[in-house]
Amino acid sequence: xxDVFKLRYEVDGDNFMAAGAASSDVKKVLRQLGIxxxxxxxxxxxxxxxxxxxxxxxxxxxxxxxxxxxYIEIILTDKGPGxxxxxxxxxxxxxxxxxxIRALGFGAGMGLPNMKKYSDEMKIDTVVGEGTxxxxxxxx
Amino acid sequence: xxxxxxFTVNDLICSGxxxxxxxxxxxxxxxxxxxxxxxxHAIGNxxxxxxxxxxxxxxxxTAPASIADVSCIIVCDGTPVTDALKAKxxxxxxxxxxxxxxxxxxxxxxxxxxxxxx
Numbered sequence: 094x095x096d097v098f099k100l101r102y103e104v105d106g107d108n109f110m111a112a113g114a115a116s117s118d119v120k121k122v123l124r125q126l127g128i129x130x131x132x133x134x135x136x137x138x139x140x141x142x143x144x145x146x147x148x149x150x151x152x153x154x155x156x157x158x159x160x161x162x163x164y165i166e167i168i169l170t171d172k173g174p175g176x177x178x179x180x181x182x183x184x185x186x187x188x189x190x191x192x193x194i195r196a197l198g199f200g201a202g203m204g205l206p207n208m209k210k211y212s213d214e215m216k217i218d219t220v221v222g223e224g225t226x227x228x229x230x231x232x233x
Numbered sequence: 234x235x236x237x238x239x240f241t242v243n244d245l246i247c248s249g250x251x252x253x254x255x256x257x258x259x260x261x262x263x264x265x266x267x268x269x270x271x272x273x274h275a276i277g278n279x280x281x282x283x284x285x286x287x288x289x290x291x292x293x294x295t296a297p298a299s300i301a302d303v304s305c306i307i308v309c310d311g312t313p314v315t316d317a318l319k320a321k322x323x324x325x326x327x328x329x330x331x332x333x334x335x336x337x338x339x340x341x342x343x344x345x346x347x348x349x350x351x
Contacts, residue, residue, distance in 0.1 A: 109293075110291075110292055110293065110317075112293060112296070113293060113295075113296025113297070113300075114296070116296060116300060117296050117299050117300065117325065120299070120300055130281075134281075134300070134301075134302075137300040138276050138277060138300060138301075141276055141296060141297065141300055142273065142276075145272075197272075197289070197291050197293055198270055198271055198272040198287075198289045198291070198293065198294060199272055199273075199293070201271040201272070201273045201274055203271065203273035203274060203277060204273055207273055207276065207277045210277065211277070
């Protein structure tokens with residue numbers, strides 16, 4: 094079995110202009126590791142949407158990425174407000190982003206649906222008032 | 234949409250449809266076009282090689298552009314391009330163009346440009 098490769102990013106909830114930087118870096122690292130283009134795209138999109146959600150809704154968080162033999166795992170952990178109704182949040186077009194965020198092109202209500210679409214497995218653990226952990230896997 | 238005939242970023246600039254704000258690779262092929270002002274829409278649906286047509290100019294558009302691997306961003310409708318966006322495109326290695334044409338008009342322009350190629 095090949096070595097497992099791990100990355101950790103602290104996603105800054107205060108630096109809105111840097112949002113997406115971690116995802117862009119993950120894409121670069123996965124390319125350097127020789128991962129296929131389709132898996133890189135899927136991982137980078139899933140990670141980007143999670144990263145943006147943590148910045149907009151949770152004041153930041155942590156992203157842990159594991160690259161194993163046959164999958165890429167992304168675990169996003171935040172101490173934000175939690176998601177009261179996950180089924181509703183998963184509906185395309187549903188968003189709680191404020192207007193000033195929407196004016197920048199965010200808040201389309203496509204973040205969680207994109208994460209589900211681009212990951213092969215996705216699990217949401219959320220507690221209102223405590224935070225959310227989202228685990229996604231993309232098979233290589 | 235995917236184009237039948239492929240042209241380059243430089244070809245588009247020479248045609249007069251858009252002007253260069255920052256060029257990472259003028260010889261990169263434009264293989265299709267995608268128009269949206271929603272970042273999640275772009276990252277989820279634009280294809281590698283597409284020209285991304287938008288009126289957004291905040292530097293946050295560069296991450297979706299990079300991850301979707303678009304051939305260039307084209308800021309349409311005469312929307313002023315900010316120095317912050319140009320600087321971010323240089324750092325991220327994304328070609329940035331601008332056009333006075335509205336998004337719909339530039340979409341037609343791009344289609345006609347590739348349709349005219351033999």
